[in-house]
Amino acid sequence: MPELPEVETTVRGLARYLDGARLARVTLHRGDLRRPFPEGLVQNLTGAEVTGLGRRAKYGLIHTNRGQTMVFHLGMSGRWRIEPNEIGKHDHLVIETGSGHQFSLCDPRRFGSVDLIDTATLDLWPTFAALGPEPLGADFSPAHLKTALTGRSAAIKLMLLDQRIVAGLGNIYVCEALFRAGIDPRKAAGQVTRPALGRLVPAIKEVLAEAIEAGGSSLRDYAQPDGQLGYFSKRFDVYDRAGQPCTRCAAPIQRIVQGGRSTWSCAKCQK
């Protein structure tokens, strides 16, 4: 669920209710996700007013009028439920606004995280300082990739998952972008040619933009407590399509394992 487009869609969905709202009640139902919730989280958020929302890489940002930003990461299985009918065992953090809307941060695998960071120095927060450029930003260019990947022997697939190279891609969109760009995911990153990088950058930007747009048209899904995302999944060319015909050449899609994770690709279309 949560790669950059899903986080962006989540943030937009939350903003409709949270932007300008007062956080009337904040409740923790357990003390930790991947890490403990920050000291004083409930106290610092309760009564605060939300001054805006945003996103950096796969992190969602909720800014408050107390000079702090709640930074959330959804890990593998996290999502925000809007107006949940009931609070389940994986609803770890619950927020109620002054106007009576309720939200819960639900994360069964608990690979997610929540931090409370001073807004003024958010970019200096070590976690953010280490991130590469936003893939949808102007900084993310073939020239950037060339610089970042020169001399690297690791597979291009794995380098694109490295958030220090470019921040926000995950397994799905890396597979999809490499297919669109016609690049073999096993290729050493430093060996990817300049023309191929010239195809890769727009392929990444396009697949992300399409996924955000598809999510954006289905924001009301966030009002359904058990609603799954997956609007964009109908459009996957390779992800989770092992053995099925390539959308371009009809050859069977291959599944391999890289870095312990699945990669899907077309052996004929990706060289």
Next chain:
DNA sequence: CACGATACCTGTAAGC
């Protein structure tokens, strides 16, 4: 430092 392997945690689906 670069790189690969492993750990973290829970749920689900497939296989026997």
Next chain:
DNA sequence: TGCTTACAGGTATCGT
């Protein structure tokens, strides 16, 4: 039906 295994959208950390 029950048990076991493989796998899942991510990231931090530990060897080599």
